[in-house]
Amino acid sequence: MDALFGDQPIFGFGPDPLSPHPPRSVDAVGDASIDGLKAKVIQSCPRVPGVYGMLDRKGNLIYVGKSKSLRSRLLSYFAASNSQEKGGRIIESARAIQWESQPSEFAALVREQQLIRRFEPRWNVQGVPKRQRPVYLCLGKNPATFFTISRPSKAKTLKQLTSEDCIAVEGPFYGAARMNAVVETLNKVFKLRDCGQKQTFQFADQLQLFDLDHRPGCLRLEIGTCLGPCAAACSRAAYDQRVSAAESFLDGFNHEPLDIVQQQMETAAANHQYELAGRARETIKSLEYIDRKLKLLSQARRRFTFIYAVPGHDGCGTWYLIHSGEIADCIAAPRNASEYDAIQDKMKSWASMTASQLDRGHGAHPHTLSLVASWFRKNRDELDQRTFAPHAAWDGKKGPGKWTGKRVVV
Numbered sequence: 001m002d003a004l005f006g007d008q009p010i011f012g013f014g015p016d017p018l019s020p021h022p023p024r025s026v027d028a029v030g031d032a033s034i035d036g037l038k039a040k041v042i043q044s045c046p047r048v049p050g051v052y053g054m055l056d057r058k059g060n061l062i063y064v065g066k067s068k069s070l071r072s073r074l075l076s077y078f079a080a081s082n083s084q085e086k087g088g089r090i091i092e093s094a095r096a097i098q099w100e101s102q103p104s105e106f107a108a109l110v111r112e113q114q115l116i117r118r119f120e121p122r123w124n125v126q127g128v129p130k131r132q133r134p135v136y137l138c139l140g141k142n143p144a145t146f147f148t149i150s151r152p153s154k155a156k157t158l159k160q161l162t163s164e165d166c167i168a169v170e171g172p173f174y175g176a177a178r179m180n181a182v183v184e185t186l187n188k189v190f191k192l193r194d195c196g197q198k199q200t201f202q203f204a205d206q207l208q209l210f211d212l213d214h215r216p217g218c219l220r221l222e223i224g225t226c227l228g229p230c231a232a233a234c235s236r237a238a239y240d241q242r243v244s245a246a247e248s249f250l251d252g253f254n255h256e257p258l259d260i261v262q263q264q265m266e267t268a269a270a271n272h273q274y275e276l277a278g279r280a281r282e283t284i285k286s287l288e289y290i291d292r293k294l295k296l297l298s299q300a301r302r303r304f305t306f307i308y309a310v311p312g313h314d315g316c317g318t319w320y321l322i323h324s325g326e327i328a329d330c331i332a333a334p335r336n337a338s339e340y341d342a343i344q345d346k347m348k349s350w351a352s353m354t355a356s357q358l359d360r361g362h363g364a365h366p367h368t369l370s371l372v373a374s375w376f377r378k379n380r381d382e383l384d385q386r387t388f389a390p391h392a393a394w395d396g397k398k399g400p401g402k403w404t405g406k407r408v409v410v
Contacts, residue, residue: 013053013100014118018110018365020332021103021316030055030096038078041097045071048313049108051115052099054090054123063090063123066112068105090123103312106320106375110327113371135179137290139250140166144201144229145243146192147183149176167243168250170294172370182286188225189257190246192239195230205235252298258287300325300373305354306387309333321350321390325372326363328353347394354390 012026029040050070054063067073076082077091102108116124135149145167173179187194193201199217216233220226227234227242248254265280301324308320310333317333329350334340363369376383 012098013051013111013115016111016114018114018320018327018330018368019107020318020330024100024102026098026100028096028098032095034078034091037091037094037097038075041071041074041078045074045099046101047071048101049103049105050099050101051108051111052097053115053119053121054094055096055098056093057095059096061119061121062093063121064112064115064119066102066105066108068108070099070101074099086123093123101314103314103316103318104310106308106310107312107318109371109375110368113367117367134172134174135176136169136171137173137179137183137250138166139168139243139246141197144193144239145246146194147186147190147246149173149179149183168247170250170297172367173290173293178286178289181283182290185261185283185287186246186249186257188220189260190242190249191225191227192242192246193226193229194220199230201229202232203229203234203236203239204232205237206232250294252291252295255291258284258291261287296373296377297325297369300369300376301357304372304376305357306389307350307393308382309386309388321354322372322387323354323363324357325369327365327368327372328363344394347390350390351394 016023027044029037029044031037031040047069049066049068051064051066052070052074053061053065056062065073074097077087082088100111102111135151138148138150139145141148150166150169184194186192193199195217216222216226216228216231218226221228221231221233227239229239245254245256249257261280261283265277265284268274268277268280304322304325306322308322309317310320311317312333315335317335319331319333320327321329331343331346334343
C-alpha cells in the first residue's frame with residue numbers, strides 16, 4: 001500500500017468535533033485496477049452508515065461522500081451504467097478507497113460536511129469545491145449599507161464576517177454568476193448603492209460647513225434605482241428604512257423584489273419589449289431560488305431549537321443540541337438511569353443556552369444550518385418522533401425528568 005500512495009499517504013479523516021464517541025477506525029483498500037479495487041470493496045466493506053473518500057495514485061483525497069449503506073454506495077461506482085457519469089469518472093481516477101463507519105445516517109451527513117470543508121476535494125461540486133465554491137449573501141459595509149456576496153475563508157470565518165463587516169449574512173448559495181445577478185437586482189429594487197468604498201457619502205440631514213452641490217457617482221440616482229447617499233439626495237433615516245426592508249427580505253418576510261421584477265416583466269411583454277422581458281424572466285428564476293432558500297433557513301431558525309435524539313446502529317446513540325437551526329453541541333445518548341443522572345449538569349447548561357434566540361450566523365457551527373434545514377425537510381417524521389425541548393430533560397423547578405429506558409418523561 002505504501003508504494004501505491006507514494007511518500008505521503010492519506011489515511012484517516014482526523015478528529016470529529018461533532019461526535020461525542022471515541023474516534024472511529026478507518027479502513028482502506030487499494031489496487032492498481034478497477035476490478036481489483038471492486039473485489040476488495042466486496043470483500044471488506046460493511047453495510048452500515050458512514051463516510052468514504054476516494055484517493056488517487058499519489059494519495060490525494062479527490063472525493064468525499066456519505067451513505068446509509070457504505071457497501072451499496074461504493075459498489076454503485078463500479079456499475080456499467082455509471083461509467084459515463086460523474087461516479088464512473090471518479091472511480092477511474094481512484095486507486096484507493098477509505099471509509100469510516102458512523103452510528104447513523106445523520107452522523108454521516110454531518111461528518112461529510114466537515115470533511116468537504118476541511119480537505120476541499122476537487123471532485124466535490126458542493127461544500128467547498130474548486131469549481132463551485134459557496135457564496136454568502138451579505139448586507140453590510142458602512143456608511144451606506146448594500147448587498148454584496150462574499151466567500152468566507154479559513155482566515156475569515158462566517159462568524160467573523162458577520163461581526164466585522166455585515167449586519168446580516170445568509171447562505172450558502174451556489175453559482176457565483178447567478179448570485180452576482182441577484183445582488184445587482186436587489187440593490188436596484190431596494191434602491192441601495194453598489195459603488196466602491198472609496199466613494200464619498202453625504203446624506204441630506206448630515207451637517208456640513210459649506211453649502212456644496214454633491215455630484216452622484218453614477219447614473220443610478222437619475223434613473224431612479226438608487227436613493228443617492230453620495231449626492232445628499234436622501235436622509236440617513238430614509239436610507240435606513242430601505243436597509244430595514246432589505247433585512248426583512250433576508251429574514252424571509254419581504255417578497256418585494258419578486259413582485260417588482262414580475263411587474264417589470266409583464267409590462268415589458270405588454271409593450272412588446274421581449275428582450276427586456278426575457279432578461280426579467282431570468283432574474284425572476286434567480287430570485288425565486290434565493291427566496292425559497294431564505295424561507296427554508298428562516299423557518300429552521302424560528303422552529304428548530306430542541307434536542308435531537310439519534311439512535312446508533314452500533315449502540316452509539318447521540319443527542320444533538322439544535323439551537324436556532326444550527327448544531328450547537330452533542331453528547332453520547334444516555335443508555336440507563338445512571339448515565340441519565342450523570343448528564344444533568346449538561347442538560348441545565350443546554351436549557352440555559354437555548355433560552356434566547358440565536359442571531360443569524362453567530363453559533364459555533366453556523367455552516368450546519370443549511371444541513372439541518374434540509375434534513376428535517378426531507379425527514380419530517382423525525383421532528384415528532386425524536387426531538388424534545390432541553391428543559392424536558394432538566395427543569396430547575398421540577399427536577400430532572402424521569403428516565404424510562406427509551407425516552408424522557410417530565
